[in-house]
Amino acid sequence: MALPVGTILDGKFKIVQILGEGGMGTVYKVEQLGTPPGSSPYYYAVKELLISPNTSEEDRKSAIERFNKEIALLHGLKHPRIAALMFPFQERGNSYFAMEFVPGRSLEKILEQTNAPLPEEQVIRWMTQVCEALTYIHTRNPPIILRDLKPGNVMITNDDEVQLIDFGIARRFDPNKRTNTENLGTISYASPEHLGSITMPGQRRSAQNPGKLVQTDARSDIYSLGATMYHLLTNYEPDPIQTPAVGSILAKNPRLRTVKIGNTTVCPVEQVIIKAMQQEPAQRFQSAEAMRVALQQCLPNQPAVLPGTTVQIPAISPNSTIIVSTAGANGSSTLGGIICPKCGFANRPGAKFCKRDGQPLVAGVAVPPQARAPIQARPVGSGNSIQARPVQHPPAGAPPSRPSQPIRARPVQSPANGQTRPAQPIQARPISNGTPVDVNAAYRAGLQHLSQKNYAEAINQFKLAHTHGGGSYDILYNLGRAYRQSAQSVREQDPRLFNEQMRQATEYFSEALRLKADALDAQFQLGLCYRDLSLLPQAAEAFKKAQALNPKDTAVYYQQGLVAIEQGAYREAEALLKEGLRIQPDHALILVALGRLFIETRQMPVAINALLKATQSDPALWEAWFELARAHMRQKEWKYALSALERARQINNNVAEIYSAMANCYLKLNRKVEARQMVKESLQRDPKHAEALRIQKQL
Structure with a gap:
C-alpha cells in the first residue's frame, strides 16, 4: 500500500x-x-x-x-x-x-493519449537518443543489458529529450554463461534470447526441441528497440518473438516515408525495424551506434548520402538497400563525453561549457573541427552484412602534399622572459630506404591518433608531415595541440614531463602564429599554455590578442578573468567576467568564477546570487553547488550549506573537500556522529586531507 x-x-x-x-x-x-x-x-x-x-x-x-x-x-x-x-x-x-x-510523459502514456501512430520524424529523433543511451551502457566494462526496453520505460521530458528509466531487470553481460539466470521482460518487446534459447526458422519451441541455449546481449536490446519503434509507428503492439514481414509496417501506417531505389519503392524506417527484429542476433544491427546511424539517414529531407564515409545496410528484400553514413550530421561521433573543440578536454556528457577553458559546447560534438578530415573507415558492425565504400576524395583543408620540396621551419623562438628550454622531442619513426613520406597520410593519421588520445603517435605522425614538406599552419597548430593535450594527461603523475611538453606546445603555437597571425585558435591555445606554466603576464597578453581577434568569444573573457584573479587584480577580473556574462548570461563557469571572486572579497549576498544562477544554468556542475555551500558557510547558514553540499556529493562523490565541508557543517550543528562519518569519508578519498585531519582532532 x-x-x-x-x-x-x-x-x-x-x-x-x-x-x-x-x-x-x-x-x-x-x-x-x-x-x-x-x-x-x-x-x-x-x-x-x-x-x-x-x-x-x-x-x-x-x-x-x-x-x-x-x-x-x-x-x-x-x-x-x-x-x-x-x-x-x-x-x-x-x-x-x-x-x-524526470518530468514529462512515458512513450506508453503518449501512445495512450494519442491512440494513433506517432509522427515518424519525431519517433526517429527520439529513438536515435535511445541509441545514444544504449551505446553508453553497452560499452561499459562489463556491458550492461537493459532487457526491458519498451515504451513504458522511455520518458520524454518537457524539453522533448529522452530519458531511460527502470533498470529493474538489467544485468551485466557474462561471457561465461550460456543462458540467462532469469528470463524476464515484457513479451511483446522481448527478443528470442529472453526465453533462454533460439529455435531454427520455421520451428516451434517444445520439450523435444528446446532450441540453442543463448543469453541476452546488447543485440537483445536492439530487438526491443525495433519492437518499440513498431508500436510507436503503427499503434499496434508487435507480435511476440516475430519478425515483421516486408510491407506489413507500411500497411499499418501508409504515411511512412518511402523512397524509390531503381524500380523498387521501399520504406527506409520499416527496413531498419525489420533488421533490428531479426530472430538471429547476428542478422540484426550489431551495435546501437550502427542502428543510430541507420535511423539518422531515415529522417525526412536527408540527402541521399551524408558527408563522410558511407556504408550499405542490406534490407530484407535483396533488391533494396538503405544508404547511411558512418558520421553524424556534423561529421562527429556522439560516444562518451563532449570534446571541447578548442582544448580537446573530454567533458562529462551533457556539459554546456568546457571545464578546462570555458568554451561553449555543442551537444554531440566529439571531434575538434581540425580533426574532421576523413580517413579510411573500417566497416560498421561485424560480418559481411555491412560493406564500407572507399573514400574517393581527399579531405577538405588537408595540407598539400609536396614531398619533393621539403620546407624548413624557421627557428622556434622562446618566450621573452627566457624561461623556456627545449624539451626532448618525441622521435618520429624512421623511414627506411629513403621511402618518400605521404604528407597527407601522415597528417590524417596524426588527426586520428589525436582524437583517440594516442598522443605520442599523433606527435610522431605530425612531425613526419612537418619534416617532409608539410610546414603548414595546420600541421604546426595540431602539433601544438598534441603536445598540450599530452602534457595535460600527465600533469599529476609527472610534473617535469608536463612542463617540458607544455613548453613544446608554446613553441609550436608561436610558430603557427608566425605563419597566420590572425589565427584565434592558436592564440587562445598559446594563452592556455602560458597559464598552465604559471607565466601569467604572457598568458594575459595572449588572451588580450585573442580578444582583439574575436570580441564576442566568452571563453576568452573567462580565461582573462581567471588570469586576473590569479594575479590578484580582482577589479579587473570582475569587469572581464561580467563582460563575458553580458555576451552569454547563462555561462555557468563564469558565474562560478564570479561567485568565488565575491567570496574572496567578502561579498556574500552577491556571491550567493551568482552561484544560485550557476546551479540553475547547469544543475550537474558540482563545483557550483560546492561554492554555493562555501558562501553559505561564510554566512554561518549551516543547513543551507549542507543542502548544497549534498547536491554536490550526489553529482560527484569522490571529492574529499565536499565531505570535509559537510563534516564542518555537522560539527557546527553539534551533530558529531554525522561529522565523524563525513571525516571518515573524506580521509578515505584523501588520507592527507588537511581540513579533515583538523576536524578529526576536534572530534
Missing part, C-alpha cells in the same frame, strides 16, 4: 505525488527539504521495495536481489539520457533509493 502524500522519508524528502504502483512497491515524486531561499524546489523520484508478508521466501529473496542489483547498476552510470541514482536508504523497515526526477 502506498504511503500518503506528505509523508517525510529519510528526514529530508516529502512525498508530493505517487508516480506508480506495482506488486513489489511504489515510485514517489518527492521534494527535497531545506532548499536554499530563492531557488526552485528540487524533486527526486524515490523507488520503494515493499514486500508483502504473504510473499514466499524464494520470491522475497529474488525481489531483494533484483532491487540491490538495480542500485549497483545505476550507481556507476552517468549519462544525460539515463535517470541518475542519487543514494539508497532504509525507512520503516523498507528499502528505498532516490533517483533524478
